[in-house]
Amino acid sequence: MIWFLLLVVLFAFLMGFFQVPIWLMYGILVVVLVFLMFRNPLLFGKDAEKIMAYLKKSKSPYLQFLYHFLHKDLSAAEQAMEKIRSKKSKRNAELMLLMERKQYGKAKELLTQMGRHKAKWYALSDIAINEGDVEAFKQYKEKITDTFFLNMLEIDQAVYDGKKENAVGLLDNIIPKLRGYKLLTAVQYRKQILEGRV
Template sequence: MVWFLLVVFVIALVMGFFQVPIWIMYGVFAVMIIFIFIRNPLVFGKDPEKIMAYIKKSKAPHLQFLYHFLQGDLSAAENTLGKILMKKAKQGSELMLLMERKEYGKAKELLANMSGHKTKWYALSDIAIQEVDSESLKEYRGKLNDRFLLKMLEVDQAVFEGKKREAVVLLENMIPTLRGYKLLTAVQARKQILEGKI
């Protein structure tokens, strides 16, 4: 990321020196940003192995947390949690740990301090599934409009009801249409179901 910013600075300096029209400068920067997004496997990646390799090599604490979490090494993930500086990323990571450990009371306390975001409504819906609270599930699910998270709730519901084969079929139908982080999430969920971890 530092190299990218340095390159942007140098290009801006050169274009400023040659007094390039502003619309060309904006065009160049737009192309550079699109290029960076396309090359980032967490956004558009189609290969779960490459995405995991990218996360493993990353120095960003929230991505290190994500790698350990997806590998099932919760103690290493918890150690990495203290290094995450961004408040929203830290809350999301802490929530993931609490949900994985089925500490729903603590998760609800954390969620009470979070703003109304799709992650909050998904987590509260998942807790309602685990606590067999159909009224809360209906309320929180109604606040979700993210198709991926709604499908993941269907998967969670199927797993909770013991319909693991149905959950795997749902995931396998989703996987070909997903990219980046969503793809990785679905692949890891399928792997955990097949290995009997959830």
């Protein structure tokens, strides 16, 4: 990443030295940014295996955490979580671990520290499903507008009700429409359902 930034600075210096028009400089910058966005499989990747390989190779503690978490290696995920520097990312990682371990009381305490974010409402809805609190589930679900989270709640409800075939069918319907991390999450969840780990 440092080499890339050094190249950008050098390129900007050369463009300034040769007095390249500003609109051309912005055009090149936009092309480079779009190229980088599409190159990152976590954003637009269509192949779950390539996304998982990207997570495995990553040096970022949060991405290492995601890799271990998705493989259900919770002790390794917890070790990776300790290395995360960003408070927000660390809080999200801790929440994911608490939810996976079904420590809903601690998860609710952690969620009170989070702002009004769609992931917060999804987590609270998921807790309500697992605790059988229908009123809380309806209350939190109303605050979610993201279709991915709404679909995942429907799948979680089917799993909780013991209708695992329906959950797999719902996942089969949404997986072709997903990209990046959402795709990887859905594929891993489907795999866990089929293997009876959920």
